Amino acid sequence: MTGFQLQYPQDRELTGGDLLAQCLKYAGVEVAFGLHGGHLDAFLMGCEAVDIRLIDTRHETVAVQAAEGYSRISNKLGVCFVTANSGFSNGLAGLATAYGDRSPIICITSSPPLRDTENNSLQGSIDQVVAAQPVTKFAHRVVVPEECPRIVSHAIRVALSGAPGPVLLDFPIDVLFSPIQPKLIAWGSIASPFLFRPGPSEGALKAAVELLASAKRPVIITGTGAKHPHTREVINKLAETCHIPIFNSSKYASFDPKSPMLSQGTAGNLAKLPLINIPPPDLIILLGARTGMFLGGRSGAIIPNEGCKLLQVDSDGSEIGRSLPVDLGIISDVDAFVTAMNSRVTTVFQRRVDRSWVESVLGVATLESPFEKEPKEAHSGALHPYHAMKQVMSAIEPGSIIVLDGGEASAWAADLAALSQPSVVITSTGYLGFLGNGFGYSLGCAIADPDRKVVSIHGDGSAGFHLMELDTYKRFNLNIMTVIVNNSSWGMSSNGQDIVYGSKHPARLVSALNPQTQYELVARGLQNSASKVSRISDIHDTVTKLQAEQGPSCINLIVDRKPVHPITTAMVGLTDDPNFVVVPYYDNVPRAYHKL
Structure with a gap:
């Protein structure tokens, strides 16, 4: 087999687990996230033999999500492992989010011996392949160890091609522990180079140039399909040649490399244009960004419903026109499309663009917030969430990776993230x-890029899901600072109830949390440096001090539940029109009958 050389252990036979690990190593895998289970031992021993780094978490969901985070930053395939049935069931949540967010990961799991199928054996109740199929691009049980190279190479191609996504391979324990017969190995395409990603046709490029030439107020919006550093460089070149402002989707905002055409705010700022009498765009170019919730849905707030043409470029043709009509849809890798466009456009396009409009649009992100002049403390004595987060972001080391998790907490952080001059902001x-x-995302990011600091922003609601991972951060001594924005409630839920039901129904059902919880004490118990901060004057120095230390840290930041963040008000969509039914967090629907 050209290029692939089997490595034989000195003290034991070569097993299916060894072959699986060697296939992954040959494909470029350097790290795998997971949690131990005896079913996987042959594979784990194989990983150690070929120097695949094993990062063990405290929960399988986090392991899968760490593979996601690793993939986002490294631009490589993420790999995770979960044990049979119990571990797999915990990992399903991670597979579901990877599928929804198009993250290329491969999940390795195991199951009882083939002879014990339907035998009420240990960890054998659930057919993992059947259960995984709705939330993966490909799920398969490998029943012959020698077939491993063929199936692994196929699974990797499925994960990385077209719309990326998760794949799952189930290796029964006897397959992993069985000795290999080298002459029977099905190599498949394990040693073949990956194919080039799809590019645009000449006709598509001509149409795109014509569409751009007719625009006076064009805007580029980028998503996760445009996250590779080289892709960002060619997008910057196109934007600077044609004088087009670039907005990141709030789902994945990359600020490195920088460009004078890159807005410091995300695409949500386009919704502010009508409020400050700036005309909307007349052309939006979506590059690897999906329409839907992160771009205002069908409301027209971010992508106007009228007077604006839409050019959508995506490697997945099923995403083009999914929720909005497009004037030109191109199935292509974003890098290939933009590179081809750069060879066809010249600075003559700058003269067609309304330069004063471009400057106004780019300036929206620097407009003073309506919360700027509000008191830094609320009536309760807790900190105003805007002012507290402004202090946090102003103190973060430039170039850090910021990970947002939560409802209103992440919304306040996203509004102010540019103050920290981040490398990437991931929702x-x-x-x-x-x-x-x-x-999990923060763990994966820290392993993928250990030279950068990672700041993980949580609400106190989201913090409760996997707080024990602070132990994982310490075991690997990772530079992750966890900031828990603590308002003793599920803020978006509680404030949403306030908006819909008001003072007539003061009860706020299942939306309160314990104000006495001391997250900083839990963090110290897990050997993280930690502080509780309840004064605005203490925030900057605390963030600076903790982020300067080697290893993980945690801040319990005490803030008020008020004011309501504008995103909550917008998402609830309360209206006085009696002929509409308010459907919180979605578009309101007309009544089936007129209310008299």
């Missing part, structure tokens, strides 16, 4: 709105 909750993801 970990994703399309599933999955709280608790930030722990």
